Amino acid sequence: MLRGIEELNAGRFFEQHETLELLWRDTTAPVRGLYHGILQVGVGLYHWSRWTPGTAKSDHHGASVLLAEGTRRLEPFAPECHGIDVAGLIRDATALREELLRLGPERMGERDLAGALTIRVRG
Template identity: 35%
Template sequence: MTFPEAFWQGVDEFNSGQFYPCHDTLEAIWLESIDPDKTFFQGILQIAVGYYHLSNHNWKGALILLGEGTNRLRRYRPEYKTIDVETLFSRSINSLQTLQDAGEERVAEFAAKYGLSGDATEPPVLPLPKIETVQNPK
């Protein structure tokens, strides 16, 4: 029922917006894992890469990876081990839908709204998801 130590490093990286390092950390444990952990780790790392793509204004890459990541996490809802999957899933789906509705021509604007642009002059107005733990895991 526990995760490897590197997973928690990946969680810290994800939660602090270090999406590419999070991908690297989780990919290393994903490659060595077996299901059901393997698909769970892959879903999170794909969501991280989706936000990384958004930070680079890569609209298509963000849509694809957010879509694939949330699709992989769908079966782990509402929680997996000690992780609140439902909150991560719903916030990531919300980001995906917001980006789809906005369209490619507004990707830079939405990256800034999520606080993912180096040139952002305003504080983030849209919340990025966080990986949170549940109080009393089932």
């Protein structure tokens, strides 16, 4: 789990997806929802990071949906779960989604996603 969080924090969204998907698939409820939520937030950022003119609408929609779905899945685990600051993650992912919606599909590439999200882990 920590490896996936480190990858997400470093902006390596594709790698985070690969790492956390394996963990998510091998985990049972209820903590599976935590992993799924983090995974979806990271994949939403991956969609956003892939923006290129001409693909804007699909990337914008995918990023928006995944950020929203990821935060929804994380809500039952707030404020903290397994040392992860879930409330902070929800707040930051929600703010990023709001920024994405403000930018719209044509301007979403203006946002540099390096350091855009940092998941804090206690311990």
